[in-house]
Amino acid sequence: MKKMLLDESISDENYKVLLALTNLYHSAHMIDLEKNTVHEYNAARHIKEITEGETDAVYMMNQVMKQTVNEKYLEDVLKFCDLTTIAERMDGKNSLEAEFVGIHIGWFRARFVRVEENENKRMTKTLFTTEEIDSEKRRIENLIRMISTDELTGVLNRRALEEELSNREALEKDHDFTYISMDVDGLKRINDSLGHAAGDELLLAAAECIKTTVGEKGKVFRTGGDEFQVILSASKEEIQQMLSKLKRKTLNWSGKQVAAFTIACGVARKDELPNVKNEELARLADERMYENKNVHYKKIINAKKRLLSAIDKMEEK
Numbered sequence: 001m002k003k004m005l006l007d008e009s010i011s012d013e014n015y016k017v018l019l020a021l022t023n024l025y026h027s028a029h030m031i032d033l034e035k036n037t038v039h040e041y042n043a044a045r046h047i048k049e050i051t052e053g054e055t056d057a058v059y060m061m062n063q064v065m066k067q068t069v070n071e072k073y074l075e076d077v078l079k080f081c082d083l084t085t086i087a088e089r090m091d092g093k094n095s096l097e098a099e100f101v102g103i104h105i106g107w108f109r110a111r112f113v114r115v116e117e118n119e120n121k122r123m124t125k126t127l128f129t130t131e132e133i134d135s136e137k138r139r140i141e142n143l144i145r146m147i148s149t150d151e152l153t154g155v156l157n158r159r160a161l162e163e164e165l166s167n168r169e170a171l172e173k174d175h176d177f178t179y180i181s182m183d184v185d186g187l188k189r190i191n192d193s194l195g196h197a198a199g200d201e202l203l204l205a206a207a208e209c210i211k212t213t214v215g216e217k218g219k220v221f222r223t224g225g226d227e228f229q230v231i232l233s234a235s236k237e238e239i240q241q242m243l244s245k246l247k248r249k250t251l252n253w254s255g256k257q258v259a260a261f262t263i264a265c266g267v268a269r270k271d272e273l274p275n276v277k278n279e280e281l282a283r284l285a286d287e288r289m290y291e292n293k294n295v296h297y298k299k300i301i302n303a304k305k306r307l308l309s310a311i312d313k314m315e316e317k
Contacts, residue, residue, distance in 0.1 A: 106134035153207035181285035187226040198257035264293035
């Protein structure tokens with residue numbers, strides 16, 4: 001005896017209610033897995049054009065997905081919508097859902113709902129629905145962007161960096177994985193002498209120079225007042241070329257309030273310490289950055305000393 005979770009002898013009034021509910025979806029079809037047939041409750045025009053006159057549910061499902069889903073998601077959606085395996089995959093479940101990108105509607109959620117089962121609890125009928133969620137996805141993406149982005153510079157923030165490092169930890173070892181720690185020289189001096197607007201100009205310039213240098217090869221993060229981090233996969237030669245390019249960009253830059261600036265960098269690569277965690281690699285890059293920063297300031301101090309010495313000698317004459 002079949003257990004009916006949705007009565008086939010549904011009244012006209014209840015059928016109207018059902019139709020009203022299914023009209024909330026982009027499409028809604030009742031699929032009889034034993035008979036391999038389908039009953040349409042609701043469907044967009046481009047789906048109706050594909051399904052018109054078709055009674056073979058397996059064939060119809062494949063054709064609809066092949067003609068309406070973005071190629072990038074086609075393999076996954078065909079597996080998800082495989083009616084020959086859906087009963088096994090729904091074992092012990094009332095519903096099953098996944099999200100894909102369509103050609104006509106953008107992001108959509110596909111869902112199978114258990115409707116009828118036999119005495120062995122095997123699903124024999126399912127309601128298949130698709131629901132447009134493009135606006136929902138955009139809201140989520142905007143929210144993620146807001147909580148992952150530095151408000152001033154527009155690059156990613158510390159939260160995003162921690163998440164990225166954690167995700168990369170789970171990946172296979174990438175010996176070209178490189179962590180670059182960066183610090184903008186002289187921000188405090190600029191803030192104190194010229195004001196915070198000048199400091200903001202400096203930070204915006206630094207972010208832009210770093211972003212345009214890194215491009216699509218990696219990700220840029222601002223993790224503190226004058227601190228930036230870059231993670232990417234690149235060879236030693238590529239990293240060196242990138243740092244040289246960044247140096248040229250900063251030396252050639254000139255703003256309205258700030259004349260020029262430099263960035264201290266520290267580089268640590270996975271091939272140096274293949275067995276350490278990414279957080280350890282980040283600490284090593286920080287140490288090297290501060291070493292370079294100290295060298296930079298020592299050069300400035302020595303240059304000032306030489307200048308003062310030369311002035312003193314001129315005054316003695």
